[in-house]
Amino acid sequence: MNHCEDRSLSATTLFAEAQGLLAQGYRFEMAYARFLKNDPEILYLVNRGPGNRFLLLRVAPAEDLPSLASIAPLLGWYEREMTDLSGIVVRGHPEPYPLLIHEGLRLSAPPLAPGPDCPRWAGQSLPPTMPEIEADQVQDLIWGPIRGDVLETGEFHFSYIGEAIIHYHARLAYKHRGLENRFQGLSPERGVYLAERVSGVGSVSHGLAYCQAVEAALGIEVPKRAQLLRVVLAELERLYNHFYYFARLAKTTTLKVGAAEGLLLEERVKQINARLTGSRFLRNVLAIGGLRRDLDVAGLGDALAPIDRDGHDYLDRLSRTASYLDRLIGTGSLSRDVASDQGATGPVARASGLDRDLRRDHPYAGYPSLQFAVPVRTQGDAQARAEVRTESLREALRLIIQTVGHITPGPIRTKTESAGSGEGLGWVETPRGSLFYAAHVEDGRLTRVKIKSPSFSNWRVFPFTVHDSNMMDYAINEASFGLTIAGADR
Amino acid sequence: MPLWTWFGLKAGKAATAWPYSGPDGQDGVLGLPxxxxxxxxxxxxxxxxxxxxxxxxxxxxxxxxxxxxxxxxxxxxxxxxxxxxxxxxxxxAFATRDRQDLIQGATRTLAEPGTRRRAHSSLCKSLHIRHIDAGSCNGCESELSALDNPFYNLHRLGIFFTPSPRFADLLLVTGPVTHPMRDPLLAAYAAMPEPRLVMASGTCAVSGAPMDGGYAGGQGLEGLIPVDIWLPGCPPNPAALIHALLVLLERMPQRVHGGQYGT
Structure with missing residues (x-):
């Protein structure tokens, strides 16, 4: 695969190889299955640290595949997903339960495996698999799938005594739309609109990671101007997402004026987005090979100046508000080890001492020519997560101005041949963390697209900060993670 | 510690009075072609x-x-x-009471014509909404939560979100209605008191597109529950949502008839 070093293995040597890679301090990023005619191939993506190419392990399982979840826990969800969607049998999994197809529901065939018909649903949804708790006065609360307020759909199970949460389980996948399956058979140009609709508030991130994956697969160079404009789009997305994040955090800590101001700043950025691109979510601009049309960023500095002033002021005030800080400090602690083992990414990982940022460690688009700082904290609590977001919001404001200063006139799109073949990896450091797309193209058609969204990683980690915490802090802790569900469910 | 209320008052009023006066906030937004x-x-x-x-x-x-x-x-x-x-x-501003009004060109007709009912007059000045995400990309949720920001300030129009379907007059549905969301959606609809209204918000909820077909898509609300107002858009912006709610309450005129956008 382009942008990766490939290594082919047999299923029998996989476990030892994985142990060796982990011993060197490398971390798995994702795993997925694809089919060559009727034979499955399992692919594992390994991050070997800043500046090093990604490593792709390719396994053609003659027999069942051994589970790596016991040594690399973050792979647990990927293996369960492979079983649900591709029908791959994973041997020795510590959590051998369905992930995306709820308990009680069945599909007539694995949807990502080759087959003549569209799979059909059967069965009735049953409660999720939860640990049995034997203790007095334990209560179970099921919250969802429809919750209060305007929120995304998800179902949350709490076992608790009084205020103390003993066990927490998040059941997602109510919003599973089978997106990876939808890409198959499309031409690469056609896939962009779909990638932009995996997660609405991540339209640029998903569109960009997809475009970069296809460009890597087909060997397409993107002109310099388009590379820098892509950075402007990505950082504008970071801005409005982070302002919304602080509005949620202020709301859950009952800081009503703070919540209103955060939402207003988000709205002002969205209105700037619309004037720049015609879309409040910056959609319909990205294309394979560059951009669909040129953008006039000359006035962007002036448009952002009041946001810059009010934004910094807003963040300063939050950081001096005792009632807000009191609710964040010590809430939802995530240790460095759990963050690393369970696959935390983005601000969540950086708040727990993991200094990882794809923009710096594996630069893409226009980032190689730009200067920016990556904030890191070690406390791992909600306050650390908020501080990391505070600084990356300030950094995004500076980065947009810096990027606009680098942009020179030039072409914005490389013309592409429609019929090509290849495999490519694309990645983006989104406001929520690392996003990967792997694209397999044959004769101008997508045969497999894998999406690894940041929220898929962070939802896996989140429950570890909820067990043994208390009910009062739950909403604040959830807001401090800044998760989306559409991206995780796909 | 900062006095938030004082800073809030000092910042002054941010709300628009649209649609009565003031900006709609959608400069530059490209709508449907x-x-x-x-x-x-x-x-x-x-x-x-x-x-x-x-x-x-x-x-x-x-x-x-x-x-x-x-x-x-x-x-x-x-x-x-x-x-x-x-x-x-x-x-x-594409909200229509009849699904057929969204179609330009006579060669496509719907198997089941969209329902068209009048909103109960008691709801016109105060409406409570229960939102349900039936599988959206969260773009619609982002714009729905924007309705509560100080610029649009939906409360000024007497329209509120409510946590329970039991208190809701309107079920506002986003997303194509994925398989696991079908039963929860129908249960929420059944829990609402009469008179109950339904809005299909966003192109996914209107027809399922682009998340129709495939094993895990949906067809939107058509044929599932009676719909009182259809609003395509990907996602519909907050002003379009306000327009749709006011069309439903007969406080603003519908702009689209027979697939033609009028003034």
Whole structure:
């Protein structure tokens, strides 16, 4: 695969190889299955640290595949997903339960495996698999799938005594739309609109990671101007997402004026987005090979100046508000080890001492020519997560101005041949963390697209900060993670 | 510690009075494209081939039609059109009471005509909404939560979100209705007191597009529960949502009839 070093293995040597890679301090990023005619191939993506190419392990399982979840826990969800969607049998999994197809529901065939018909649903949804708790006065609360307020759909199970949460389980996948399956058979140009609709508030991130994956697969160079404009789009997305994040955090800590101001700043950025691109979510601009049309960023500095002033002021005030800080400090602690083992990414990982940022460690688009700082904290609590977001919001404001200063006139799109073949990896450091797309193209058609969204990683980690915490802090802790569900469910 | 209330008062009023006066906040927003078949070259079907959701339909003999209920405003057809038959526009106030009103060109008719009921007069000045995400990409949720920001300040119109379907007058549905969300959606609808209204918000909820077909998609609300107001858009912006709610309450006129955007 382009942008990766490939290594082919047999299923029998996989476990030892994985142990060796982990011993060197490398971390798995994702795993997925694809089919060559009727034979499955399992692919594992390994991050070997800043500046090093990604490593792709390719396994053609003659027999069942051994589970790596016991040594690399973050792979647990990927293996369960492979079983649900591709029908791959994973041997020795510590959590051998369905992930995306709820308990009680069945599909007539694995949807990502080759087959003549569209799979059909059967069965009735049953409660999720939860640990049995034997203790007095334990209560179970099921919250969802429809919750209060305007929120995304998800179902949350709490076992608790009084205020103390003993066990927490998040059941997602109510919003599973089978997106990876939808890409198959499309031409690469056609896939962009779909990638932009995996997660609405991540339209640029998903569109960009997809475009970069296809460009890597087909060997397409993107002109310099388009590379820098892509950075402007990505950082504008970071801005409005982070302002919304602080509005949620202020709301859950009952800081009503703070919540209103955060939402207003988000709205002002969205209105700037619309004037720049015609879309409040910056959609319909990205294309394979560059951009669909040129953008006039000359006035962007002036448009952002009041946001810059009010934004910094807003963040300063939050950081001096005792009632807000009191609710964040010590809430939802995530240790460095759990963050690393369970696959935390983005601000969540950086708040727990993991200094990882794809923009710096594996630069893409226009980032190689730009200067920016990556904030890191070690406390791992909600306050650390908020501080990391505070600084990356300030950094995004500076980065947009810096990027606009680098942009020179030039072409914005490389013309592409429609019929090509290849495999490519694309990645983006989104406001929520690392996003990967792997694209397999044959004769101008997508045969497999894998999406690894940041929220898929962070939802896996989140429950570890909820067990043994208390009910009062739950909403604040959830807001401090800044998760989306559409991206995780796909 | 900062005195938030004082800073809030000092910042002054941010709310628009739209639609009565003031800005709608949608400068530059590209809405759904305009189709003028009079400009179509003979037997041209380029836009139909470019449309990823089959919103554009037709054949060489009958010409081209456009089902706005399937349009995601991606603007690809505008880029493909060799003439000026398709043009980008700022048309986003697309709420209609009848699903058929979203279709331009007579060759596509719906199997089941959209229902059309009057909102109960007691709801017109105060409406409570229960929102349900039936599988959206969260773009719709982002715009729905924007309704509560100080700029749109939905409360000024007497419209509120409520946590329980038991207190709700309107069920506002986003997303194509995925398989696991079908039963929870029907249960929420059943839990609502009469008179109950339903709004299909966003192109996914109107027709399922672009998340229809496949093993895990949905067809939107059509044929599932009676719908009182249809609002395509991907996602509909907050002003379009306000317009749709006010059309439902008969406080603003519907702009789209027979697939044509009027004034």
């Amino acid at each position: 305009r189709l003028d078949p009079a400009h179509c070259p003979p037997s041209c079907q380029d836009c139909v081939a470019s449309c990823p959701t089959s919103a554009l339909f037709g054949n060489a003999e009958n010409g081209v039609g456009l089902d706005y209920g399937r349009c995601i405003a991606c603007q690809l057809c505008v880029e493909t059109c060799p003439t000026e038959a398709l043009q980008s526009s700022g048309d986003w």
